[in-house]
Amino acid sequence: MVRGMSLRHALLGLLSERPASGYDLLKRFETSLANVWPATQSQMYGELTKLAAAGLISVSAEGPRGRKEYTLTDEGLAELRHWLTETAPQRNPRSDTLLRVFFLGVLPREQAGAYLTGLMETSAKEYEDLRALERSVDWGDDRLSVYGRIALEYGLRLNEMKREWAAWAAERLG
Amino acid sequence: MVRGMSLRHALLGLLSERPASGYDLLKRFETSLANVWPATQSQMYGELTKLAAAGLISVSAEGPRGRKEYTLTDEGLAELRHWLTETAPQRNPRSDTLLRVFFLGVLPREQAGAYLTGLMETSAKEYEDLRALERSVDWGDDRLSVYGRIALEYGLRLNEMKREWAAWAAERLG
DNA sequence: CAGACCATGTAAGGTGTTACATGATTAT
């Protein structure tokens, strides 16, 4: 467990709410965690096998079509808590969007401006998508509601910031 | 060239300003691009070899200690322009910081609050670091100055947003 | 001449993506 490996912790986190199969978890990734930690089917099944081998989760039931339901073990919960409290979040995730900005100077100013206005538009659109998501969710006072709402607020503020920044930058280019 | 591969483009981008050796590029990554696209020494030398084999850069001079100076070729510049204009930036980079937020509910509320106030502090500190960087740079009107300043502004606004968001979230928990 | 810095490379292993592959069960 050297670095990163957050897929592991994402799986442990989802299983901390309730037991689930790989297929269930895949669906929940697609809906709730897609914006924060996308994962593919391939990767998930492999990771679940490793987590079970390491004793952090266990097969608690088997169903039709070879379905295996996994449950978080005490060791798994301990590892999840450890990750949350004792390990530092990554400082700066890589950003190819921002990397491009560094090199916009190789383009004619007009095309550089088009890149920035394109960013404005995608930010505005994503903001609206998140607003729609916010309206569609039935927010209760369960764990996922409380913290999911906080994560969603981050997305809203981020996209608002991005749109304003891109507008500022486009104007700055003249 | 299937997906991502932005290290390639970062190298092409830096070489579009002036020729440089692997060692030079490593230093420039450490200073200017560290916050946006960190890269290790190992990875860079390997990537430079591949780029040269693909004809996107070429060895333009050799110096002491086996130093090889690379220069961007016409093909390399075309590829850089193509990446800037024809390929879409990644929509959502993974965020382990935000992933943790989803699962803060497994901690006692006090510890969840501590995580959020910790984020406030790191954002505030990074904001100050960037302000210091801003003051230390001699901003001219060359390409890197214009677009580097825009990228830095993004960092400033991002950290301001993060700090406010974390404060809002911590208060929301009560 | 010793230490700092310049300069490049290989190897092993983890993580992530895409494509391929297989088959059971349920609903129409």
Add this chain to the structure above:
DNA sequence: ATAATCATGTAACACCTTACATGGTCTG
């Protein structure tokens, strides 16, 4: 029946990190 969905897995390949390895050149 047949199509959609449920359900899991393997293989190949790209990317990234860490550690290991080697040696030349310059400065005090």
